[in-house]
Amino acid sequence: MRTEPPGPQHEWLDGEAGPVVRPYTLTGGRVRSAVDGFDLVAYVLAGPDAADPQLPPEHRRLVELAHQPVPVAELAVELDLAVGVVRVLLGDLLDRGLVAVHEPPAAAHLPHDEILKAVVSGLRAL
Template identity: 50%
Template sequence: MTMDSAGRNPTDGNRAGGSSGEGSSADGSPAGGNPFGGGAPAPGSQWYDADAGPLVRPYAMTGGRTKPGPSNVRFDLIALVVVDDDPPGPAEEAVLGPEHRALLALCRSETQSVAELAADADLPVGVVRVLLGDLLESGFVRVSRPVPPAQLPDERILREVIDGLRAL
C-alpha cells in the first residue's frame, strides 16, 4: 500500500464509500448532517415545503391498494356519490381514517362527483376511488353511475317526440 506524505492512502478518497477527510466528520459521515455532502444546510432552508403537498404518500392512505374494494365497482369521474340514507353509526365512523371522514363530510354537504371529491379533498383521483370503495363496502355511501352513451335514447327519436308535442 502506498502512503502520501501525511501518512494517508491517496486512493481512499477516490473510491466509492471512501472519505477524503474533507467535509466529513470523524466517523466518515458528511459534515453538517447533509447526506449529499457540501457542509451544513443554509440557515432557514428546509427539506419540506408546504406547497409540495402532503407528507403522507398515497399508498400509505390506501394501504398499498390501487383498486376499489368490491370487484364490480367502477368509479367514473362523473359518478355521483351521496351519503347512504341509513349509514352505520358513529361508532363505526370513528374507526375510519381521516381521509375517509373527510370524504364523508364532503358528501354530507351535497351530492358530488368523484372528480369533485378528489379536488375538494386535495387527493389524487386513484386514492379517492380506493377510499370510496371502502366507504361503499362499509355502507356509508351510495354511488349512482352515469348512463352509458349506448343506453341513451336516439336523437332522432327525441326529435320526433318534440315535433309531436309541438303539433299538439
C-alpha cells in the same frame, strides 16, 4: 447551503410543498378498489349514519363532502388527491355501507345522435 428553520423538524413536512404523504400510504398500498371502478361523473352520497369517528381522516372528509350528492371527480379535487386514491377510499366506504354511488345511465339509455343533432339545429335556428 440550506439552513433549517429553528424549532422541531418533522420528516413528513416540507416547507414549500406542505405535508408529504405518498398516496399509497392513504390506501394501505392498494391501487384498486374492492368494488369495481367508479365513473368520474358518478355521484356519491353519504348515508344518514355515515359519520364514524373511528374512520381515518381522509375517509371522514369524503363522508363530510358527500352529505350532498357530489361527483367522484369533484371529491378528488376537494381532497387534492389522485382520482385512483379517491376511488380506493370510496370503495372502502361503499363496502362498509356508509356511502351510495349512483352511476350515470348507460349509453343505451341516451338519445340517438340524430335526435341530438336535430335539437342542436333547432337551437341554432332560434
